[in-house]
Amino acid sequence: MTQASSRRDLLKGAVLGAVAIAPGLTLIAPAAQARPAGSAASAANRWGLLIDTSKCDAGCTACVDACKTEMGLPALDRPATDAQYIRKVDVKDPKTGHQHSLPVMCQHCAKPPCVDVCPTGASMKRADGIVLVDRHICIGCRYCMMACPYKARSFAHEDQSNQKAHNPRGKGCVEGCTLCVHRIDAGGRPACVEACADTGRAAMIFGDLNDANSEISRRLSKQASSRIRADLGLDPAIRYQGI
Amino acid sequence: MGMRVVMLALLLVLMPWQGARAAEAGPQFPKAQGQCVEDAGTMRRHHFDFLKHQRDDTMREGIRGAKHSLKDCVSCHAAHKDGKAVPVNAPGQFCAACHDYAAVSVGCFTCHATTPGEGKP
Numbered sequence: 131m132t133q134a135s136s137r138r139d140l141l142k143g144a145v146l147g148a149v150a151i152a153p154g155l156t157l158i159a160p161a162a163q164a165r166p167a168g169s170a171a172s173a174a175n176r177w178g179l180l181i182d183t184s185k186c187d188a189g190c191t192a193c194v195d196a197c198k199t200e201m202g203l204p205a206l207d208r209p210a211t212d213a214q215y216i217r218k219v220d221v222k223d224p225k226t227g228h229q230h231s232l233p234v235m236c237q238h239c240a241k242p243p244c245v246d247v248c249p250t251g252a253s254m255k256r257a258d259g260i261v262l263v264d265r266h267i268c269i270g271c272r273y274c275m276m277a278c279p280y281k282a283r284s285f286a287h288e289d290q291s292n293q294k295a296h297n298p299r300g301k302g303c304v305e306g307c308t309l310c311v312h313r314i315d316a317g318g319r320p321a322c323v324e325a326c327a328d329t330g331r332a333a334m335i336f337g338d339l340n341d342a343n344s345e346i347s348r349r350l351s352k353q354a355s356s357r358i359r360a361d362l363g364l365d366p367a368i369r370y371q372g373i
Numbered sequence: 374m375g376m377r378v379v380m381l382a383l384l385l386v387l388m389p390w391q392g393a394r395a396a397e398a399g400p401q402f403p404k405a406q407g408q409c410v411e412d413a414g415t416m417r418r419h420h421f422d423f424l425k426h427q428r429d430d431t432m433r434e435g436i437r438g439a440k441h442s443l444k445d446c447v448s449c450h451a452a453h454k455d456g457k458a459v460p461v462n463a464p465g466q467f468c469a470a471c472h473d474y475a476a477v478s479v480g481c482f483t484c485h486a487t488t489p490g491e492g493k494p
């Protein structure tokens with residue numbers, strides 16, 4: 131297949147991807163393209179999420195469940211130590227009684243304290259802003275878990291089996307949300323975002339914060355949004371509405 | 374002197390047998406399904422360097438699709454039994470057979486999948 135025709139097919143796919151799933155509700159496939167083989171992640175992109183908590187309710191755990199399946203995280207029924215890349219946090223304003231529920235995962239900070247404290251260089255930020263643990267050199271000291279103000283990282287306490295090919299994980303290493311880097315590199319969007327869209331709520335959108343024409347950037351330029359603990363100045367790539 | 378002759382004679386008698394045994398022995402493992410990305414000699418000598426080099430490129434730079442991929446080793450070398458893939462680190466399988474023979478303990482499979490990934494290797 132030539133370069134031109136594969137690009138045309140991709141564009142065609144993107145148009146077909148805009149499917150009306152219910153009257154008045156349109157699901158738009160992400161315009162993102164797979165990065166060509168052999169090319170590195172680039173600082174021209176900064177991947178992020180916009181989460182509208184008004185569309186998210188306390189009973190729904192679609193994103194959490196999808197993450198566990200996608201990343202091959204076993205449910206050992208030991209909540210204190212089970213690996214968790216994303217969790218639902220229910221909050222209530224004690225003055226007004228207003229409640230809401232928000233998914234919280236690694237916020238992919240532009241100035242990540244987990245990277246600052248890591249003694250080995252395992253905790254790292256990729257050029258496109260995705261914060262990862264290089265488990266090849268992680269010594270399991272857990273400094274990063276202590277440093278992360280969002281409680282975003284987990285530690286694998288036990289020997290693991292049946293790992294997913296795209297998410298190698300093992301005992302003695304720290305791990306966290308990768309923003310589904312394996313999907314992003316292939317031109318897709320994170321599993322949680324997809325699962326949320328499948329419920330019809332579509333509370334999360336994924337995109338490139340550096341691309342002024344992306345859906346996420348267009349919405350952020352027009353609508354108010356906030357970041358959790360913005361006062362810390364870590365410049366997270368996860369934005370919220372409704373909190 | 375007499376002792377030496379006996380020893381030499383013994384050695385000569387035993388040698389051909391020893392030689393045959395050495396050819397038979399050595400790691401035995403299932404055949405790969407495809408063509409390797411390098412010739413076998415280069416792979417035997419350098420596979421760990423290739424894998425380590427690419428792991429850093431992929432993990433830290435995000436470079437995908439290069440040819441020395443552990444995922445590809447697994448997808449090509451995993452044997453199948455009763456329609457299911459056999460883990461490459463199971464005794465006698467591709468990775469384990471040689472590493473056990475050479476008494477090398479590898480860390481790859483405490484984390485990495487030992488059977489091909491669903492659909493996309």
Ligand code: SF4
Nearest residue numbers: 236237239242244278
């Ligand atoms: S949320 Fe925590 S783990 Fe994620 S980049 Fe920020 S400090 Fe690091």
Ligand code: SF4
Nearest residue numbers: 248268269271272274
């Ligand atoms: S646990 Fe691993 S990633 Fe975290 S600070 Fe220690 S070496 Fe770095």
